[in-house]
Amino acid sequence: MPADQLNALTKSEPEAAPARQPALGILGGLRWMWRQLTSMRTALILLFLMALGSVPGSVFPQRGASPLRVGQYLQDHTTIGPWLDRLSMFDVYASSWFAAIYLLLMVSLAGCILPRCLHYARNLRSVPPATPRNLARMPEHRSFYTTAIESDVVDAAIASLRRARFRLRPAAASSDTGVSDVGSSVAAEKGYVHEFGNLVFHLSILLLLVGVAWGSWFGYRGTVIIVEGEGFANTLTQYDDFVPGRGFSTGLLAPFSFTMDAFDAKFLEDGPNRGQPDQYTADVTYRERPGAELQAERIEVNKPLGVNGAKVFLLGHGYAPAFTVRDGEGIVVFSGAVPALPQDPAFTSETVVKVPDAQPEQLGFNVTATPTAPDKVDPATGPKSIFPEANDPRVYLGAWTGDLGLDSGVPQNVYQLDSSDMEQLGRKDLGVGETWTLPDGRGSITFDGLGEFANMQVAYDPGRWLALIATVAAMVGISLSLLVRRRRLWVRATADVDGRTLVEVAGLAQTEWAALAQEVDAVVGELPGAPAAVEVRG
Amino acid sequence: MSSETWAYTSNALVYSTIIVLSFALLAFAADLAVGTGQKRADAAKPRRSSLGRQATSGSGGNAGGATVTVAAPPLPDVQRWARVGVSLTTLAAALAVGAVITRGISVERPPWGNMYEFTVTAVATMLVIWVAMLPTRPEWRDLGILVVLFNLLLLGVAVLVLYTEAAQLVPALKSYWLWIHVTAAIIASSVFTVGSLASVLYLFSERYERRAAAGSAGDVRDWIGARLPASDQLDKVAYQTISFAFPLWFFAVVAGAVWAEDAWGRYWGWDPKEVWAFVTLVIYAAYLHARATAGWRGRRAAIIAIVGLTAFLFSYFGVNIFFVGLHSYGGT
Numbered sequence: 001m002p003a004d005q006l007n008a009l010t011k012s013e014p015e016a017a018p019a020r021q022p023a024l025g026i027l028g029g030l031r032w033m034w035r036q037l038t039s040m041r042t043a044l045i046l047l048f049l050m051a052l053g054s055v056p057g058s059v060f061p062q063r064g065a066s067p068l069r070v071g072q073y074l075q076d077h078t079t080i081g082p083w084l085d086r087l088s089m090f091d092v093y094a095s096s097w098f099a100a101i102y103l104l105l106m107v108s109l110a111g112c113i114l115p116r117c118l119h120y121a122r123n124l125r126s127v128p129p130a131t132p133r134n135l136a137r138m139p140e141h142r143s144f145y146t147t148a149i150e151s152d153v154v155d156a157a158i159a160s161l162r163r164a165r166f167r168l169r170p171a172a173a174s175s176d177t178g179v180s181d182v183g184s185s186v187a188a189e190k191g192y193v194h195e196f197g198n199l200v201f202h203l204s205i206l207l208l209l210v211g212v213a214w215g216s217w218f219g220y221r222g223t224v225i226i227v228e229g230e231g232f233a234n235t236l237t238q239y240d241d242f243v244p245g246r247g248f249s250t251g252l253l254a255p256f257s258f259t260m261d262a263f264d265a266k267f268l269e270d271g272p273n274r275g276q277p278d279q280y281t282a283d284v285t286y287r288e289r290p291g292a293e294l295q296a297e298r299i300e301v302n303k304p305l306g307v308n309g310a311k312v313f314l315l316g317h318g319y320a321p322a323f324t325v326r327d328g329e330g331i332v333v334f335s336g337a338v339p340a341l342p343q344d345p346a347f348t349s350e351t352v353v354k355v356p357d358a359q360p361e362q363l364g365f366n367v368t369a370t371p372t373a374p375d376k377v378d379p380a381t382g383p384k385s386i387f388p389e390a391n392d393p394r395v396y397l398g399a400w401t402g403d404l405g406l407d408s409g410v411p412q413n414v415y416q417l418d419s420s421d422m423e424q425l426g427r428k429d430l431g432v433g434e435t436w437t438l439p440d441g442r443g444s445i446t447f448d449g450l451g452e453f454a455n456m457q458v459a460y461d462p463g464r465w466l467a468l469i470a471t472v473a474a475m476v477g478i479s480l481s482l483l484v485r486r487r488r489l490w491v492r493a494t495a496d497v498d499g500r501t502l503v504e505v506a507g508l509a510q511t512e513w514a515a516l517a518q519e520v521d522a523v524v525g526e527l528p529g530a531p532a533a534v535e536v537r538g
Numbered sequence: 539m540s541s542e543t544w545a546y547t548s549n550a551l552v553y554s555t556i557i558v559l560s561f562a563l564l565a566f567a568a569d570l571a572v573g574t575g576q577k578r579a580d581a582a583k584p585r586r587s588s589l590g591r592q593a594t595s596g597s598g599g600n601a602g603g604a605t606v607t608v609a610a611p612p613l614p615d616v617q618r619w620a621r622v623g624v625s626l627t628t629l630a631a632a633l634a635v636g637a638v639i640t641r642g643i644s645v646e647r648p649p650w651g652n653m654y655e656f657t658v659t660a661v662a663t664m665l666v667i668w669v670a671m672l673p674t675r676p677e678w679r680d681l682g683i684l685v686v687l688f689n690l691l692l693l694g695v696a697v698l699v700l701y702t703e704a705a706q707l708v709p710a711l712k713s714y715w716l717w718i719h720v721t722a723a724i725i726a727s728s729v730f731t732v733g734s735l736a737s738v739l740y741l742f743s744e745r746y747e748r749r750a751a752a753g754s755a756g757d758v759r760d761w762i763g764a765r766l767p768a769s770d771q772l773d774k775v776a777y778q779t780i781s782f783a784f785p786l787w788f789f790a791v792v793a794g795a796v797w798a799e800d801a802w803g804r805y806w807g808w809d810p811k812e813v814w815a816f817v818t819l820v821i822y823a824a825y826l827h828a829r830a831t832a833g834w835r836g837r838r839a840a841i842i843a844i845v846g847l848t849a850f851l852f853s854y855f856g857v858n859i860f861f862v863g864l865h866s867y868g869g870t
């Protein structure tokens with residue numbers, strides 16, 4: 001294959017230049033480094049590093065996604081854990097070494113692609129190079145004899161190539177250079193869109209990174225548990241968990257609010273997957289900003305609520321048993337629903353109720369709630385729900401009295417009772433509406449019903465539109481680049497001594513391309529006197 | 539018919555596919571055994587122009603080596619076993635498509651909602667693509683043995699390990715983006731697989747060529763290599779398939795991101811499945827770069843393609859088995 005020709009087609013691929021190295025001092029060294037960094041080989045190696053560097057993030061638990069599992073891992077692996085932590089193995093995608101890889105890749109990409117863009121722009125109106133002397137060396141080559149005269153053949157070739165929207169080398173250009181000194185010929189080129197697509201693709205990758213960075217810098221994400229009937233206003237204090245971007249300020253919190261009027265979880269009632277979740281819906285009413293009109297919306301899994309630039313998602317749900325607690329003096333000291341953590345697919349759920357205001361002493365309750373109570377409780381496992389829907393709710397209570405330990409200053413888990421300074425009063429299970437009168441005049445607890453809570457996530461990502469536009473552009477670019485090949489076609493007609501005309505048609509594509517042969521054949525087919533089949537030499 | 543009957547029919551079709559593919563594998567193995575370098579001899583002959591096969595005298599050439607010739611040589615009979623293999627594989631493809639359709643009727647949705655369904659659909663897709671390419675790309679026939687072997691293994695894993703009863707989807711999977719995302723992923727991964735399998739064969743063929751040139755060919759790998767098409771043919775198949783699959787895989791990942799944005803509130807969260815889809819994408823990007831870089835074409839590029847396939851298989855099987863993530867269709 002004619003290497004010089006191919007190079008002409010694929011040129012400006014900035015390969016690391018072969019050592020042309022009269023010592024040029026610091027400047028020369030820097031230039032050498034830059035050329036290395038922007039070479040294709042470096043791009044290859046950086047791509048591999050990028051792939052390799054992403055892997056540990058799937059092997060080790062990540063703080064961003066599951067901080068609890070990271071804590072667990074560190075507890076279980078006391079020797080290697082801290083070392084892994086020092087290597088940022090639990091924050092891979094926020095680590096400095098990962099950033100180093102992708103920033104190098106992006107610098108390399110910019111250094112490689114921007115000069116190519118300039119080159120492309122400069123050559124937008126370039127003229128295909130003249131027909132080379134020896135067409136037989138081209139990867140696709142056909143030849144035949146015809147009785148048609150030279151100029152008729154070339155005219156037919158020009159017409160055919162024009163129709164196929166090739167860019168042609170003007171006749172004047174050929175005679176200027178005098179390269180094409182035998183016969184008359186036409187040189188054509190097509191497929192500049194290949195390079196265009198390639199450039200669009202790589203530039204879009206840069207743009208995508210900008211979009212991602214923008215979003216993670218100025219965005220935020222927070223989760224909140226909302227019990228049926230309760231509301232949420234978008235302020236920091238309302239979140240259970242909040243992860244701001246580095247450029248976050250409270251001014252970025254859109255001032256919306258909503259109330260979750262109803263939550264409904266449906267489960268398959270029968271079939272092999274009985275009890276599998278079927279659909280969750282949360283009906284909310286919301287205001288874009290204080291004083292704005294009240295609007296109703298239904299949030300489902302995969303169907304978030306978009307409000308004021310932020311999105312509200314339904315991540316999960318659970319049950320929230322509602323209680324009324326009276327103390328020894330008959331005063332209502334607690335009333336409301338407490339979210340309970342699901343323990344199994346049938347939503348056996350656990351929580352605690354803490355009543356610090358009760359007299360004569362504080363009260364605490366361990367609660368196991370079953371949306372559909374079992375007929376009989378297995379003493380070994382404790383009460384277990386038999387179906388996830390609230391068909392026959394029941395709560396199993398353990399009551400404690402004494403000091404809840406809330407004033408000790410140590411932060412407490414809201415789902416656990418610290419019973420070290422408490423004394424157990426007894427156990428009891430209640431159906432909806434039933435009341436348990438505690439012994440020794442400590443008061444009473446009523447199970448008012450089983451409400452539901454939803455686990456909502458609020459996310460704000462101002463860069464996501466940019467990221468989407470960039471990826472769409474990248475997809476268009478890469479498709480153009482891979483579908484279209486830049487290729488050159490030549491047709492030459494040379495008068496023979498005995499009055500016939502030798503016709504040669506040749507083609508060269510930038511990268512091997514199956515359709516080149518067809519394209520060459522198509523041109524051959526439109527020339528005067530073309531035989532049905534011609535020899536092919538590769 | 540009831541949904542149970544449809545599900546039962548689908549299972550029966552999967553088993554039939556396995557049986558027919560086993561026979562196809564035997565036929566291709568027989569083809570490999572009796573073919574004695576015949577294909578290489580064919581490949582060495584001048585290629586036919588797509589203008590037509592009929593011999594023409596044209597205007598009779600004599601000058602300057604510009605002659606007008608070429609007739610289609612009759613197909614050598616040693617390829618009889620290969621033809622049997624192709625017929626059986628075509629039948630298997632039809633059976634696999636039937637298995638997908640009946641499963642879809644049974645569950646009343648597109649049947650790629652869990653690993654089992656995804657695998658069966660990917661097998662059907664791969665077989666159909668392979669059969670459909672044969673008329674225009676005869677060199678694909680030599681991939682037959684690996685394509686059949688690989689799909690047989692996939693079906694085995696599907697039936698023995700991944701099998702899931704026909705059922706409804708969990709809420710997280712009820713999104714039309716799922717169908718867009720998964721459909722693109724199935725097609726892209728099927729094509730990637732074919733391309734990477736061609737790269738596996740390439741390594742054998744290229745090794746044989748290198749060693750035959752040095753006069754040292756002679757071991758088992760050379761025996762296989764000698765029966766394969768010329769390495770540049772295989773290289774071309776690999777490049778064409780991978781450059782077709784790459785934008786599609788890119789699209790599948792992007793569609794997944796759009797879906798994740800609706801489902802989980804972020805379009806990218808480095809969930810293990812996402813990590814490995816990304817790793818696969820980057821490795822195949824490296825493959826395309828390697829093809830454009832002098833010194834990396836050929837063997838090294840083929841190895842990258844095989845690494846890409848390994849990463850893909852891991853993102854498919856490994857992630858669901860080893861890691862905890864949000865992608866909840868792990869089967870059981």
Ligand code: HEM
Pocket residue numbers: 010013037038039040042043047105106108109110112113198202205478481482511784820822823826827830
């Ligand atoms: C995020 C990183 C990158 C990705 C995902 C990527 C992806 C790709 C893909 C898929 C192609 C194939 C397109 C085709 O064959 O037409 C390609 C081609 C190319 N890439 Fe990249 N690339 C990346 C970074 C880079 C870097 C850093 C450089 C420069 C050092 C570079 C230079 C090129 C060039 C010159 C081509 C065209 C090769 C040809 O002419 O066929 N790329 N890239």
